[in-house]
Amino acid sequence: MRELKLFLGPQHPGMHGNASVHMFVEGDIIVRSYLLPGMLHRGFEKGMERHSWVNNLALIPRVCVVEPDINEMAYAMGAEKLAGIEVPERAHWIRMIILELARISIHMMAYGGLGSPTGNYTLMYHAHADRNSILDIFEQISGHRIYHQYIVPGGVRKDLPVGIEKDIHAFLDDLESRYTEYRDLGIENPTLVKRIKDTIMLPESVVWELGVTGVGMRSAVNKEYDIRKVMPYALYDQVEFEVPVSDYSDARCRVDIKLKEVVQSIGIIRQCLAKMPEGPVRVPMAQGQSMRWTLPKGHVYSVVESSRGEFGYYMVSNGGTHPYRIGVRGASYPQGLLGIEKYLPGTRIDDAALWVDTMGVCSPEIDR
Amino acid sequence: MELSIEIFILATLAFGLMAYVIGRLHKQLGSIMTILGSLTIFGGIAYLGFTGGLTGETAYLTFTQFEISEFGLFFAIIVSFVFAMVSFFNPFFIKQYKYPALYSMLFMFSLAGAIGVFFSSNLLYLFFFFEFVVWTSLFLIPMGRSKKAASWYYGFSAAGSFMLLFAILMIYNANNGSFHISGIGSVTGTTQIIVFIFMSGAAFTKLGAFPLHIWLPKVLTNAPDPVSAVFSGGLEKLGAFVALLAIVNMGGIGFIIPSIDMYFGQMIIATLGALTIVFGTLMAIRQDDAKKLLAYSSMSNGGYILVGFSMLTSQGVAGGLYHIVAHAIASTAAFLAIAAVARVAGTTKMKELGGIIHKMPVTYMVYLIAIISMAGIPPMGGFISKWMIFQAVIDKGMIFIAIATVFGSIGSFLYVFRPLAALFLGQELPQFKKTVKEAPFFMLLPMIILSLLSVYTGVLPGVIIDFINKIFVDMQLNYNIVMNGFAIEGYTSGIEGVGPSLLNPLLIACVFGVGVFVAFLIFIVLKKSKKIDLMDTYTAGNFVYTEEHLHYSVDFYAPLERLYEKYIHIMKNFYKSLANKVREFGAFMKYFFFTNKPEITVFWIVALMVFLLWGDVL
Amino acid sequence: MIEILMNIGFGLGVATFGFVLQTAMGGINRKIAARLQKRRGPKWYQEFIDIFKLLSKRATSHGWIFDFGVIMALGGIIGTAMFMPITSSIVAFEGYDNFFIFVYLIAVGMLGMAMSASGSGNPLASIGVMRALTTMLAYEVPFMVVVMTIIKLTGTSSLTGIAVAQQTGDFNWFMIALPLGFIVAVMSLMGMLGKKPFETYIAPAEIASGPMVEYGGKQLGMLFIMHEITIFIEVSLFVHLFLGGAETIIMFLIKYFIVYAVLNLVSNVLGRFKIDQVVTFFFKWPLFFAVVQAMIAIHLGWVI
């Protein structure tokens, strides 16, 4: 039986990110597949060793393009722990607002991204429009739309601009009011349900085998495993939120959980805005020139909950101005690299893009 | 000039014997005799048939009688033409056969038998020739790929011919010992129903119609490549001939179903025809072997003929007859094209082929034209016939039959395209870059003639429509197709309700030509494009050096196939289990009666006596 | 002879009209869709710009069948369009606008395109063609059953004949007379036009636009033209069959616009089926409705 070779990416409209999935196909069933990374390989980890602790601030957001803030947070947390810096309380609240806004942004993008492989472009455009509003808010806060470099060791770069709460509230209200509309357009849409229900399964055994975390894990094993709950960072232990879980992980369930997390994030942001005290937002990282900032010798692993799961930085310092070694735990690494090789075969080419999409594969994380 | 038809039959036999004798001396010369022979026969029958020079007198074959009928002539011309065209392929394939001389002889013999069937006016000798065709063609089959196909063929053919025989004997019985062909129409009552059932059965077997179709794909796949063409284009039409005799000649059988104003018999035939179409289509879609695919398409087209006949309206019957012509031409051309490919590539499996067009463009065009005709797309012959059959079905308002015909028609796009894409188009596979080259002229010649005829029948249907009208007159049927210039206007039998609907094939062809001309102008005035090779393709930034990995040919319609793959073997399993039941019964009897124990014999003797006494005394 | 040449010229005029009309309609509807999607959308004449740009570019070709198929596709479609009546009186070849011509002659164009696409040697194109043909199998059957019902009722298979039968009051518009059939026909039309959820054979995210994947330059431009005319033919068919045709060009334009715009809007909020889902979808309810409609109309004679 002769096989047919198909390429999903890097120029393929079904692949977001600069990676390529090579699929060997019989009829329309994938019999063999592997991820071909390297399209984006800029050596982030190695690059970090060659830049000073401060210079790295400009590099780290690029490790995951669509969701840069978690990188900043993890890096900042690690550096603070190594240097022993105490962050002011207001900075914690602001960081949580930023992170949750970013979470809404990426979840909206993922939800809209569902529209692309299934052809519902209206959903995609609407979701992107909402993401655009968040980017507007980010622009007001940090002056940047995508790579903010706003969360820095010691707090946040500067305080929130005046009146931003109103904008944020307005946006959240607006989003909340259109929540049912979104569901109807997306996961309740009968044509889409046919595509995503009972298909692209992620069974519990695979979760344990590959080490999938985040939405994938919570959707499959019915456990409230969320870093914000089990190892609270910032001030997540002071806000109340529910972690949506399920034990039947099809594509629809995972997207559903993402959408529920949007609601969850809206709640968290509201609480943050209400509880946020006045005060300083940053302590200076070091005395003197920041370029010569050194961290004491030691190593630390800092971890945050990203939209795709556990996202961590392992940072080793030898006491110099440059990091000795920084390792990144990409949240989508297990399903992205191993999952594609092992569990993409057996699905149909129709579902390949949807598989990559709903499993939450972010190629730069793999290709760092 | 006048010649008796028996001269043709004897001449064909003589050519066969000559082919054998010469074939023993030199293989190819023997097969060239088949070309000469079948061309002569075709030319003679066609020429004399059109000029009215054929007679049915018998001077040598005195035991039988012949009559020259228009429908016999119609079939004889088609079949002998198919034989003549296919015979051109014989010299190129003769070396592959185990018994080349025998092949040439049997090839001619089966033609003789077929001609005999079409002109016999004595039903018994119609059967004689019918059986003659069976066994002569039988021994052609195992020279191909599989030996098993022959016994399937014989099993079904024998069942079919014996059904025919039974019907003939019933007619004989009902007509006071007359075997004349006109007796078919004069049976009545229960006998009529029985005769109808059995004759239709015979027609179904020979035509490969559901549920008696199993042999057709097996034979057409496994027979030698030219023989497949003969079967599909020629010998299968014997079934259509019997169907014409049974279904059309006998008219409505059974009671009338009031709401659609059709006889029950018609309804059954139409339903089975529709099933044939659907089944053939579905099976053809999932075949990987190009020949098998075409085999199932033959089956499906046989269903169209049956549906057309069973409508018993002018357009229906004329559509069926026209379809016989169109399909004979197209199917022969398609089989020959595949045969030409198989000759150089050594296989007809689509998953092993690809990109043949680059070396065999003419063969490709022949195949293209053939499949356009088979799919019923203008301006080819298949369009006219399918249009007429559609119209007939609509006029009758038969929804389910209509669904089947539409399904078959659209489905044919699917399956005919598959070899086109997987076998001819796509990446040129490395193993064929050197070995494959265009077929020699004498193989191209018949294919080109067939292609031109496909176009001709699709553009100028007048000649054939006239012929069909003559058949209607000859068979004393109240049907007629009216031509208005170059357009087919409809019919004037007056019984049927729906008014005229005009179709002008010539106009369609011209307009299509204009369209293509305009498109060509647009193409030619624009900037010339740069020629790049096939590997310079959208591969998403990857370099690829393996063409064979970029050719989509395996499981072409996988998603569609998956929907019905559970149900495909129903009939085959039925026949297999039937054969197994016979075998089990035999084994049981063997075990029971032949165990070297005389006491069983004694037991039976006693049992029979008891039975006798019990029956009489008690 | 002159008359025939006149007719042919007229027919070419119809084809051109169809092209211009549909391209403009397409542009307008892109605008409408953009508004639905919170975008501004391109200018209404953007499609013209695209096509002329493509035609003017230097292209690449994968061999003679690649070009031949394109010519055959465009030629077949132009040929089909030439038979299309615009109103009941504006028709190039009067009396010859048989419904079956449209169904089958259009297939030549499809076949040409399929051939050309497969000839490009790209597997995605072949997969796209496979899907296109499978989709065709799905939507044609219910549609043809409905149309056969109409032909049986009106007694003619001529498009103008059917349109006139609705205009003169022999029948209501068939969208009213055969409500179930109308629903089926709408679904089938969506399939024909390649609107979502039956857009499976384009499916950019799965097979990178399927048949179109290898094209560029003038070949793509010509296929665009073909595509526009195809849509013109299909929507016009629908107008003539179900909306009573048109007495005047204005009416035709209005009906055409409404049909196309409504389908476009509906299509834009739906996702895309997988190919087997398309088949099962069409063979489930639409076919059932079509048969029920045919039974009611033909055997019971209940036509509103």
Add this chain to the structure above:
Amino acid sequence: MSAILLIAVPLLAAFISILVKKVSPYLLLLVSLFALVYPFFMDMSDVIIGGFDSPIGINLVVNKFALTSLIAVNGLFFLVVAVNIAQYKKLSSILLVALAGLNGLLLTGDLFNLFVFIEISGIAAYLITTTNKKPLQTFNYLVAGTVGSSLYLLGLIILYNMSGTLNMADMATFVEGNGMYTLFPFLLMFIGLGVEAKLLPFNSWVKGILGHSNNLSGAMIASVYATAIALVFGKLLAGVFQIEGTLALIIALVLGITILAGEAMAYASTKAREILLYSSIAQAGIVILLFTVGLGAWATFFAIANGVSKFILFGVVNRLTEEVGSDEMDQLKGSFVNNKLIGVSFTVAALSILGLPLFFGFVVKMNSLIGFFEPDFVSNLPGGNFIFPIIILVASVIEGVYFVKLLTKLWYKDSDVKVNFTPLFKYVVVVLAVALIVFGLFQGEVEELVASLINPGGVFIWN
């Protein structure tokens, strides 16, 4: 010249051959040739033996039927002997006795005399089958045959008791008036003859004999004996027995099952000889059936055609088996590739049995079937005119499938099986095959010949 010579000469020769062992094979050939030629010169008359007139004394009946049968059976006998005698010289005397017995069977007009000849030919047959070297099978045959002839005798005794005559013609007139009472003896006689004629429940010996047959015994039993017994059976069924009521039902059942089961068993077999033997069971069934329903004339020729074909088939297969060492179909694959002439003859014989056109089998099968459908034909078996033709046709389909399977295997496989056939055998086989074709082609002549067997009343002649 008297018909008695046909019986007396072989018996005399047998006696001489015992004395002069050396010349016995030549004597056998000579006598069997004589037996073949002699019937051509015989007058048609009853021959009275022992000086008593016919109802009381024993008589030999020479009529067209007897002549036809004699020519056919003696012809086949001669060919079998001629082909095989070199190998089986020792059997000359026995074969001579067999010849006498067979001729007697066909000629005699006396029921008890018939029993005597059954026994004579039977004993000869047992001895012939000893050449199979399967004593147990021969013993089974012996037992079955003896039981059969005893039953025949029993039936005959009862009949004699009732009617007081043993003469066939006389008996026929008696039976006509007393149909009801003769059922039981007839059944006994039917069973008795059924054993020899290979009808189904009584034929368990066939497998043992024909399944292990050799050149001589195969052809002898399957071809010569089968033809002769079938014809004799036919003579009784057409001329003496009157079949009605329950007897008709029983016979119809027996025949129907014999035909269908025979074909099914052949279909289920994989050994060439077994296929042929089961097929001959079915053929015997058909022949008896035709006689029973009153189509005797065609049945005669059916039996002859079958005998000729079976001669070729068994002869070839036995020779192949001898050479290859097995009669499994798969072992024999491709045997004809190097023996084309034999192969063609075999094919002709097989196609003739299938009843395909151009061959003798077609003529007889077709005309037999037409016989069922003659407008004035009334079947005397339950099931009407149509059931039995359907059974025959269904049987033919099954038969066709396995024969075609066999033929394609023998022809179309590459193999190096090379079997030497003696030139004489080749010659005989080819002549017979040609004869099958010739009879198949000149159907008109065959039909005339058959018509001569039927008297103006349309009834098959017996006396």
